[in-house]
Amino acid sequence: MRRIVAGVHGLLAALHVYWATGTTWPAGDERSLSLAVLGGPVSFRPAVVLPLALLHLVLAAAILTSERWKVSRLVVAGLAAGLAARATAGLVWITGAGDMSTAFYWLNLLLYTPLCIALCMADLKMLQARWLKATVVVVPVTLVTMVALVAYVYEPEEQPHPAASADSRYVDTPLARIHYLQRGTGSPVVLLSPGARQQVGAACAVGSGRAGRLELGDSQATAHRRSPGQARHEPRHG
Structure with missing residues (x-):
């Protein structure tokens, strides 16, 4: 054996x-x-x-x-x-x-x-x-x-989702739902990584390896190209 x-x-x-x-x-x-x-x-x-x-x-x-x-x-x-x-x-x-x-x-x-x-x-x-x-x-x-x-076998109870804070906001895009916090006033400034593409309502692309500013309106979104230096001095309110 x-x-x-x-x-x-x-x-x-x-x-x-x-x-x-x-x-x-x-x-x-x-x-x-x-x-x-x-x-x-x-x-x-x-x-x-x-x-x-x-x-x-x-x-x-x-x-x-x-x-x-x-x-x-x-x-x-x-x-x-x-x-x-x-x-x-x-x-x-x-x-x-x-x-x-x-x-x-x-x-x-x-x-x-x-x-x-x-x-x-x-x-x-x-x-x-x-x-x-x-x-x-x-x-x-x-x-x-x-x-x-x-x-x-064991199935834990579903945990309730925490209530959203008062400054929570959402932007629905064709790709995903984006959550952000609104602090202060003014148009939000979004810095995009090189080559990134962002869609909010209408398709907006920011390419060529530059940072971009995305202004969110009620029914449309516009993207402006600017150099990294310009983006660095852009006042941020959001």
């Missing part, structure tokens, strides 16, 4: 070394590989996958020596706890939290979760203390279940 479990970790270590070479088999590219293996976009560069390969080798060595060394049995206990947590998370994804249209969902259903359960059970057989066996299963399963309940 120990040799079989250690062999699985050795195979996983070899697979990570293989990915470190830049090859993305069985996927066509790194993004597809990450989505299939982890369910999200994660880098598979050597700095990421080689430490994982080393970890699997350490786990394989701990499994092979767990019968003789207490430290190895503690490592196996930690491994069993991690596998129990991963198996529980996999069951959560299977029972409704996962997207059935993705490759990760089916790989998790048919391969990842069953493999984690099988390896966890094999690791538990290598442990001698009953309390340790119970702890490495109950604690991670309970924690993952509680996190899943909070993440996927």
